[in-house]
Amino acid sequence: MSYQILLFYKYVEVADPQAVKLWQKTLCQLLGLKGRIIIAPEGINGTVEGTVEATRQYMRAMKEYPAFSEITYKISEGTGNAMPRLSVKVRKDIISDSVAHWSVNPSQKTGKYLTADELHEWYESGKKFYLVDLRNDYEHQSGHFDNAILPAMENFRDLPKVIPELQKLTDAPMVTVCTGGVRCEKATGFLMNNGLQDVYQLQDGIVTYMEKYPNQHFKGKLYVFDNRILMGFHTDAPEHETVGHCVVCQKPSEHYVNCTNDDCHRHLICCEDCLANYTAFTCPQGCRA
Numbered sequence: 001m002s003y004q005i006l007l008f009y010k011y012v013e014v015a016d017p018q019a020v021k022l023w024q025k026t027l028c029q030l031l032g033l034k035g036r037i038i039i040a041p042e043g044i045n046g047t048v049e050g051t052v053e054a055t056r057q058y059m060r061a062m063k064e065y066p067a068f069s070e071i072t073y074k075i076s077e078g079t080g081n082a083m084p085r086l087s088v089k090v091r092k093d094i095i096s097d098s099v100a101h102w103s104v105n106p107s108q109k110t111g112k113y114l115t116a117d118e119l120h121e122w123y124e125s126g127k128k129f130y131l132v133d134l135r136n137d138y139e140h141q142s143g144h145f146d147n148a149i150l151p152a153m154e155n156f157r158d159l160p161k162v163i164p165e166l167q168k169l170t171d172a173p174m175v176t177v178c179t180g181g182v183r184c185e186k187a188t189g190f191l192m193n194n195g196l197q198d199v200y201q202l203q204d205g206i207v208t209y210m211e212k213y214p215n216q217h218f219k220g221k222l223y224v225f226d227n228r229i230l231m232g233f234h235t236d237a238p239e240h241e242t243v244g245h246c247v248v249c250q251k252p253s254e255h256y257v258n259c260t261n262d263d264c265h266r267h268l269i270c271c272e273d274c275l276a277n278y279t280a281f282t283c284p285q286g287c288r289a
Helices: 017-031 052-063 116-125 156-166 182-193 205-212
Strands: 003-011 034-040 043-051 074-077 086-090 112-114 130-133 143-145 174-177 199-202 218-220 256-258 267-269
Touching (some): 003 052, 017 043, 017 052, 112 116, 116 205, 130 143, 156 182, 174 182, 174 205, 182 199, 199 205, 205 218
Parallel strands (some): 034 086, 112 199, 130 174, 174 199
Antiparallel strands (some): 003 043, 034 043, 256 267
């Protein structure tokens, strides 16, 4: 049986998030879909997995709901167990439940869209621009764009902490990137509210670029928030590079593990040879406070 995964979001006013939650939960249960869906007054953000036919039925049902009729879905091959369960929740915002106080509404203010084709052309032409990767720091470890600026953010809510260093980058366009686009929608508006004006966002995220231009200017694999952990395209090609490194021995690796310290649980890359030396793996350089 063939499975596929849908990654999607939409910033749009949701008048009754609780009602939408009940509808989404019922719909997913009926279709046998598993995944995570967040609903907030500002919109919807989700990743669901199911059979090809079930996910197609889900997209048809969503298209009949006016607020969600124009959602763009990033579709990738599933495994049947990429998502452990179904979770449908109402939050303050559709990203981290911790940035609603930014008072940024992407429906009203967001950065200019740059398509995958346009970003590829910018790279190929040698155009000067700053590419800022707005994912969490552990996501950078397994893959990133050429010459990317990788701010030290443990969580998306840390963006205000790195604003001062980004505010210095005013002599060329700034392009923000994230997995599927949802974080960039809000981040670019926040950057613009903090003095940066020539701000772009990669439309539909890194996953769309990688699918169209595998192993071209994005090196390594893309971290994803499901049981696959990593995804890539044409990873057997000679052009593919492993950019991740074991935190213990520094050898190339893409094997993620969680720190077992209950006060930390940081996600790190540790090769299986080094991991075998631990009865309980904790951060070699010390856990975060």
